[in-house]
Amino acid sequence: MDQVQKEHQRLWKRAQSSKCINDVQATIDLLLEARRTIVDDPSSASITLAKLQNPVKASFEATNNDLKEAYSGLNKYTKALDKLFKDKPLPTTEYDSLSQPVLVNRAVAMHLLREGEFSTADTFLSEVSRIHMSSEPDTTMSQAEKQATEAMPDIEAMQSGEIRNQFLLMHELLYEMTEHQNLLPAIEWARNNREALYVRGSNLEFELCQLQFVWLFHGGKENNVSVGSGRLMALEYVKREFPRFQGRYLPEIQRLMGAMAFAPNLEDSPYNSIFNNPNSWERVATSFKGEFCALLSLAAESPLYVAATAGAIALPTLLKLQTIMKEKRTEWTSQNELPVEIPLPRSYQYHSIFVCPVSKEQTTDENPPMLIPCGHVIAQQSLARISKGVKFKCPYCPSESNAKDARKLLL
Ligand SMILES: [Zn+2]
Incomplete structure (x- = not known):
């Protein structure tokens, strides 16, 4: 992964070069100039075109020269990528998203x-909708393809719609917050959405106001007006x-x-972490972004980013597994379960996993964990096997229960 990152950075640096754009612009200028000359005097067409040949050729060469570095960088990057993700097809499932361009x-x-x-x-959206419009509707669509086609209106709505305005x-608000240390627009937004935030148990409005207090305390000026010391302004803010x-x-x-009492020496006070926390702006910005997305019923982190990162972490393990399976001539047969553990970071784990203590199998949607009235949990199939539909004794404690009193647990 390090090698890929290194090549990516190198490519990024090289591709940033504005030289190439200038060269292309020079070519365009040459052509425009020639067109003007010919429009002004149509009889000069052949001589103008003849004169144009060498300079245009030279400027094309210059452009290609500039691109050489980018090409070689791209080449190395591709090679590094190939080396990391060797070209081996992974087992696919019915819901293989990569074959669903609309969803992707x-x-x-x-x-x-x-x-x-x-x-x-x-x-991106205008090009995507052009592609999808031009493709013929297929009458032999699979279920997954139909679902994907149903996602099309979403793409059209995204182009002009509400979701775009919301993200705008x-x-x-984030720009005001992080670039100008201006929390007021975000506070106003939180205030307007107070009820929805309250229902979510969010502390956002208070977090924002607390940071505004700290900012004033350190001498920040609301609307560029200051009437007294930072401490006084902060006190005024509290009262208001x-x-x-x-x-x-x-x-x-x-x-x-x-903390006011410690104002002359906050560094050594127990309040230092509130007043001199270098991460507080970033933390509030993250929490604002999370709450904003939550009110739109969206996850705080980009699902695409999460999926791609989790995939990049998981792929090497899966590829290794595939090599081993080939050597041992075994196959990956489990449907909704990975055959090996993929150690993802904690923040990437969204669902808890339950392994039935009786059957030692991981529970699934078809075989969910069931809570027995005594408080113990086993998988539904184990429950059916033990109870046979009548009164039964819990495998872990002496209490007796009725199978119909067991409740499905949601993970
Ligand atoms: Zn029990």
């Missing part, structure tokens, strides 16, 4: 929008804005007030 395109477009790459997203707003938080955040407010 939707994921890419959503990723671009949520990352704030609006012009790239616009170009999110990035405007914090009464609404008293019910839910009294201990936090008390802590902020307590």
Whole structure:
């Protein structure tokens, strides 16, 4: 992976070169100039074109020369990628997303929008809808393909619709926050969405106001107006804005007030972590982004990014597994289960896994974990086997239960 990253960085540096763009622009200028000359005096067409030949050839060569470095960088990058992900087909399933271009395109477009790459997203969406419009509808579509076609309206809606505006707003507010240390627009947004945030148990509005307090305390000026020292401004802010938080955040407010007493020497006070935390802006920005996405019923992290990263971590293990399976002439037969453990970081684990203590099998949607009234949990099939539909004794404790009292657990 290191090698790929190194080559990626190198390629990025080389491809950044603006020289090539200038050369292409020079070629365009030459052609435009020639067109003007011919329009002005049509009789000069042949001589103008003849004169054009050498300079255009030279500028093409210059462009190609500039691109050489980018080409070689791209070559090395491709080689590094090939080396890491050797060209071996992995076992596919019925829901192989890569054969569903509409779904993949939707994921890419959503990723671009949520990352704030609006012009790239616009170009991508307009080209994607052109491709999908031109392809003939297939009458022999599979179930998965039909689902993908149903996703098409989403792509059209993304181009102009609400979701684009929402992400635009999110990035405007984030920009104000991170570039200008201006929290007010984000606070206003949180205030307007207070009820929805409250239902989610979110602390966002208070987090934002607390950071605004700390910022004022350190001498930040609201609307560029300052009436007194930072400490006074912060106190004013508390009086004006914090009464609404008293019910839910009294201990936090008390802590902020307590810090006032330590103002001359906050560094050595117990409040230092609130007032001099280098990560506090980043943390609030992350939490804002998460809550904003949550109100749109979207995950805080880009699903495409998560899937691609998890895939990059998992692929080497799966490829190794495949080599071993080939040598031993065995096959990957389990349907909804990976044959080996893929150690993903904690933040990438979204579902807990339950292994039935009776059958030692991992539970699935078809064979879910069941909670017996005594509090023990076994898989549904084990339960059916043990109870045979009548009163039975729990395999782990002396209590007797009825199979119909067991409840399905959602993981
Ligand atoms: Zn029990």
